[in-house]
Amino acid sequence: MFSKLHLQTKILIVSMFLLLSSMGGLILSVTINTVFPKNVAIAENKSPIQGKNPISEKAEKKQEDMKEDKQEEIQKDMDKDVEKDKAPDKSEDEKDSVSYVVGKDIQKGIYKIFATGDMGTYKIADKKNPDASDIMFFNFAYVSLKNGQTLTLTSSTMVSEANLTPYSDKDYVDGQYKVGYDIKAGTYKIKPLSGVGKIEIHSNLSKSEPDVIKYVEAPTTIKLKNKQYITITNVEMSR
Structure with missing residues (x-):
């Protein structure tokens, strides 16, 4: 019967048969892949999906934490170095300063202070004058403390009045002298060593300002009384 059909009809029948066969094969393949997905993965050489290892995750996190801790420590050290660089260095005067609270560290009274070099400074502060200024002196000076x-000393030391010895050198250098103790009362000749000299006389050391301030430009004389304190600067003094 098939041989009696027209040629075009035969071709059409064969084509339809092949088409149906192809569709059947495709349907079968999809069905197999749906039912057996593991086989498909193996056939396509696909590796099965693996979950994350919790132990490995913890180790990685620990390493990251250690790195962060090290960075924090390094940053802290760097910050300390920066602060150290920013901090102002103490001057030599500040390093060489010492303070005494009268009535606690030392007793009240009169003290003689000595410069460790040619010059020193001292400062006397109290509640009424907490920001007292430094007073510069040459060689030695007297202070009265309450x-x-x-008392703050810089580049200086001090000796209490009870432990003092009188000034004994023949030449009077720059400094402060107690009349009747270091030098005798009487009339003294004064002349500048070079340029202008200066003398100051205190009757009471508790007062910040001297009773007499005199600038010496030419030879002159001065009369001194017992218990006065005379400070000479850049002058020659003789009897």
Whole structure:
């Protein structure tokens, strides 16, 4: 019967048969892949998906934490170095300063202070004058201290009046002298060593300002009384 059909009809039948066969094969393949997905993965050489290892994750996190801790420590050290660089260095004067509270560290009274070099400074502060200024002196000077005051010495040392010995050198250098103790009362000749000299006389050391301030440009004389304190600067003094 098939041989009696027209040629075009035969071709059409064969084509339809091949088409149906192809569709059947495709349907079968999809069905197999749906039912057996593992086989498909193996056939396509696909590696099965693996979950993350919790132990490995913990180790990695620990390493990251250690790195962060090290970075923090390094940063802290760097910050300390920066702060150290920013901090102002103490001057030599500040390093060489010492303070005494009168009535606690030392007793009240009169003290003689000595410069460790040619020159030193001292400061006497109290509640009324907490920001007292430094007073510069040459070689040695006297101070009178009361309870509650604070004496700050820079490049200086001090000796209490009870432990003092009188000035004994023949030449009077720059400094402060107690009349009747270091030098005798009487009339003294004064002349500048070079340029202008200066003398100051205190009757009471508790007063910040001297009773007499005199600038010496030419030879002159000065009369001194017992218990006065005379400070000479850049002058020659003789009897």
